[in-house]
Amino acid sequence: MVKGGRGAAGVVAVAVAVACAFGVVAYAARRDLAELRVRQADLTAVLAAPDAETVREPATPGGTGTLVVSRARGRMVFTSSGLPELPRSRRYELWLMGPDGARPAGLLERTPGGITAPVLAAPGRADDRIALTIEPATGSPRPTTTPILLAALPST
Template identity: 50%
Template structure:
């Protein structure tokens, strides 16, 4: 059995995300057959990446067609073109009708523009979130821990001390009760620090400024969140050093 350098162990995150060169990949795969710890790490990171890929999918803007049609329905429409006997009257009212038609077009254009802008902003936020997630999963020191949730389901935490971030993703977690939400905490020597609300039961949630925290916890809190936990943790995971 050969003894790999510590640098090879650090390639687990990049390997799990297909981020290695061909030479590095062959070197790591040779090592992978002899290192149970790295094999387990790669499996955990790949499973987490797969869950995050599903959770971060960008749906089409919800209700786009319904909102535009509703705006059109509220706008006065131009009447049919009149018969020959009414053309004289049409001539006098043409400017008003053209104004109405222009207003209708403007309403439709504004509706599409507002919705498109909101969709673009949402897509930008999702992309930024994906970038933060990827920075953790691809970190050389990325480590994953998994554990059960007291109310059902399973939680996975991937932490990178180099990036000073962690990613939390849940599988099978039921929706929070009415008027309640899930809140994440970074725990260590001092008092628990609020780390973000998990408004979607699956996540992912990126925890910034992990610092010296030794655990991540999850509690059920009032909808607006709490400054300190008000209920016992339903999930706790020890963070690797």
């Protein structure tokens, strides 16, 4: 009888562990969904802003970058299409540029079809350009290559 009790206790322990694991997964999924909703709202606010201006600029190795800026909202959205695929050790990195130099604005994530996921960034008042470079996969604190795309930020 002691043996059966241990077996039942083991089954209960496994069931509790599984339930805890599902709880953690469900909590993480809810948090991720909430973050996604906030991001979607931020993207929509920039794209729909009355002062939104769109700039399209070709990249030197091929492809095009598209930038939508709302100075009133203090945000910009960047995406691209047709950029050549890079080796796993490299990534495209977006930079905001102004009198104080370049600062990272985000790493581009490729989606199926060669389009990159939108990057949402907050240009400073003095930022007047964006640049796109090819960097190590983890990104860089400063550009390490010549920009393949350079575009002026609208000053609206």
